[in-house]
Amino acid sequence: MSRKPAEAQHPQRIGALAKLPVFLDLHDRQAVIAGGSAAAAWKAELLAAAGASVTVYAEDFGTEMLALDVTRIARGWQPADLMGATLAIIDAEDDAAAIAFRAAAKAAGAICTAIDKPAHCDVQFGAIVNRSPVVIGISTDGAAPILAQAIRRRIETLLPASLGAWATAAKRIRRAVAERLPTPGLRRSFWERFAERAFLEPVVPADIDIQPMKAAGGHVTLVGAGPGDAELLTLKAMRALQAADVILFDDLVSDEVLELARREAKRMMVGKRGGRASCKQEDINALMVKLARQGKRVVRLKAGDPMVFGRAGEEIAALESAGIPVAVVPGITAALAAASSLGVSLTHRHAAHSVRFVTGHSRQGELPDDLDWRGLADPETSLMVYMGGRTGGAFAARLMSQGLSPEMPVAVVTAVSRRDETRWTGRLAELGDALLRIGTDQPVLVGIGQVFAAARVQAVPADIEQVA
Numbered sequence: 001m002s003r004k005p006a007e008a009q010h011p012q013r014i015g016a017l018a019k020l021p022v023f024l025d026l027h028d029r030q031a032v033i034a035g036g037s038a039a040a041a042w043k044a045e046l047l048a049a050a051g052a053s054v055t056v057y058a059e060d061f062g063t064e065m066l067a068l069d070v071t072r073i074a075r076g077w078q079p080a081d082l083m084g085a086t087l088a089i090i091d092a093e094d095d096a097a098a099i100a101f102r103a104a105a106k107a108a109g110a111i112c113t114a115i116d117k118p119a120h121c122d123v124q125f126g127a128i129v130n131r132s133p134v135v136i137g138i139s140t141d142g143a144a145p146i147l148a149q150a151i152r153r154r155i156e157t158l159l160p161a162s163l164g165a166w167a168t169a170a171k172r173i174r175r176a177v178a179e180r181l182p183t184p185g186l187r188r189s190f191w192e193r194f195a196e197r198a199f200l201e202p203v204v205p206a207d208i209d210i211q212p213m214k215a216a217g218g219h220v221t222l223v224g225a226g227p228g229d230a231e232l233l234t235l236k237a238m239r240a241l242q243a244a245d246v247i248l249f250d251d252l253v254s255d256e257v258l259e260l261a262r263r264e265a266k267r268m269m270v271g272k273r274g275g276r277a278s279c280k281q282e283d284i285n286a287l288m289v290k291l292a293r294q295g296k297r298v299v300r301l302k303a304g305d306p307m308v309f310g311r312a313g314e315e316i317a318a319l320e321s322a323g324i325p326v327a328v329v330p331g332i333t334a335a336l337a338a339a340s341s342l343g344v345s346l347t348h349r350h351a352a353h354s355v356r357f358v359t360g361h362s363r364q365g366e367l368p369d370d371l372d373w374r375g376l377a378d379p380e381t382s383l384m385v386y387m388g389g390r391t392g393g394a395f396a397a398r399l400m401s402q403g404l405s406p407e408m409p410v411a412v413v414t415a416v417s418r419r420d421e422t423r424w425t426g427r428l429a430e431l432g433d434a435l436l437r438i439g440t441d442q443p444v445l446v447g448i449g450q451v452f453a454a455a456r457v458q459a460v461p462a463d464i465e466q467v468a
Helices: 038-049 095-108 145-158 163-180 184-200 235-243 281-293 312-321 334-342 392-401 428-438 450-454
Strands: 030-034 053-057 071-073 085-090 111-114 127-131 134-138 219-224 246-249 266-269 297-302 326-329 354-359 381-386 409-414 422-427 444-448
Touching: 030 038, 038 053, 038 085, 085 095, 095 111, 127 145, 127 163, 134 145, 134 163, 163 184, 219 235, 219 281, 219 312, 235 297, 235 326, 246 281, 281 297, 281 312, 312 326, 334 381, 334 409, 334 422, 334 444, 381 450, 392 428, 392 444, 409 428, 409 450, 422 428, 428 444, 444 450
Parallel strands: 030 053, 030 085, 053 071, 085 111, 219 297, 219 326, 246 266, 246 297, 354 381
Antiparallel strands: 127 134, 381 444, 409 422, 409 444
16 A cells, blocks of 8 residues: 655644743833742842842841842831832742732732742742843743753753853844845844854854855755654754754654654655555655755654664665755664663673664565574574564564574563553563564564563563553
8 A cells, every 4th residue: 555745634733831931021120029038039139130120028138138139128018019010029928928919919010929829929930041141941830840940950951051142142143134134045044054053162253254145955854753752862853853844754753753843844744654554665755855956954754763774775865866965863763762661781791792683574564585594593692673563473483493492582662662662571482472462553673682581571471561
C-alpha cells in the first residue's frame, strides 16, 4: 500500500494554560509593599530592579529590607497608601489581613498579590531567568516552587551570560535594520544570523555590520527526533525545528517533539511503516526538492537517528543530485535509548566485544536472507534488531541454527522512551512466542546477547512490564 505526502489535518495546538504569562512595565510607576520580612524584601528588590518606585510600610523592618534602597515608612499600611500604585504586595499574617488588603488594592485600581496566599492574588510571581532585556518567567501555578527553581537552573546553563548584551544591541540597531533591509526576507535572514552569533560570540562587536544580503536559498536538514521522549532531542535539532518553514515528519515522531517546532511551520506527514500504508520514497524525495527550490527551509524529521535505518542515504543522494544543500543533525537511535532504559551497557567488557545493528525485515517485509548469520550468532556480540516484531521468531530460529545458544538472554522493548514503553526479557528460544503476545502496534526493538542478562526486567516470559 502507498499514500501521498499530506499536510497534517489537525496539527498540535497550544494546550491549556494554568496561567497566562505576561510582562509588566513598572518603570517610573509606584509599587507598595506591606510588611518588612525577608520575603517582602525579596519582592521589594525585584520591583526595584524592574524600575518601580517602591514604598514599604511595616512596624518593623528586617535586616534584608534595611539593606535595600527603597522608601520605608515605619507604620502599618492604610487604604489611602495604595492610591496611585500600579502593584500592591502584602506579607499577611492571616487570610483576613490578605482579604482586607486586596479589597483596598482593588478600590485603588492596583494589581494585588499576597505572599504565599495564592487565593488572594491577582497575579503570581514565578522563578526568573534574568538576561535583561531578555527575561524568562517560570510558573508552576504555585504547585511546586522548588520545581520552578530547578527549571530555572537548567535554563541558566543554556543561556550565555552575554545574551542580555546582544539583546540590548538588537534594540539599538532595530531601526537601522528596518531602514537598510527593506524586505521581510532580508530582515529575517539578518536576525537569524544575529541570533546565532548571540549564542556563539561572548562579546558584542562595537559596530555590527548591517548589509543587505541576498536571502538564503532553500535547503533541507535531516533531523533525528530521537526515540520519542522530547527531552532526548538535541539542542541543534531544537534550533532546526524552530527555524523550519516546512517539517516532513515520520509516523514514529512523537507529538511531544512536534510541539517544540516553530508554530508557523507547515507540518506534513510522510510516514513509512512496515506492513502499513506508507509514502513512496521517491514521492518524499520529490517533495523535498520541490519545497527547497521554492526557497523553503525544510526539516526532514526522522525518528531515532537519520543515519540508522532511516533511508538518509537515499534522500541525501536525491537532494545532492538536484543541487539542494543538505545537512544532517544526528539523534539518539532507539538501540541506545533502549539500552539506557534497560540499564545495560551494550559493550560491557565481560560480556561483549562488539555491537551490531541489524534490520529484522527485508524490502519485501520478510526475514532477510543476505545477512551474515554466522557473524550475527557470535555469543560475544550485543545484537540490536530493528523492525523485527513480525520476524523475531524466525530470526531467533536462524541464529540458533548457526549455533547460538537457546539460553542466550534476550530483551524486547516497545515504544522506547515513551509513556507507554514496555519491556520483556527472557531466553532466545522464547522470543517468537513473546513477540506474538507483545504485538506490533508499537515499534519493537529486540536485543540479543549476554549483556541483557542484567536488564532491569524480571525474566518472566508471561509478564510484560508497563513503564509508568
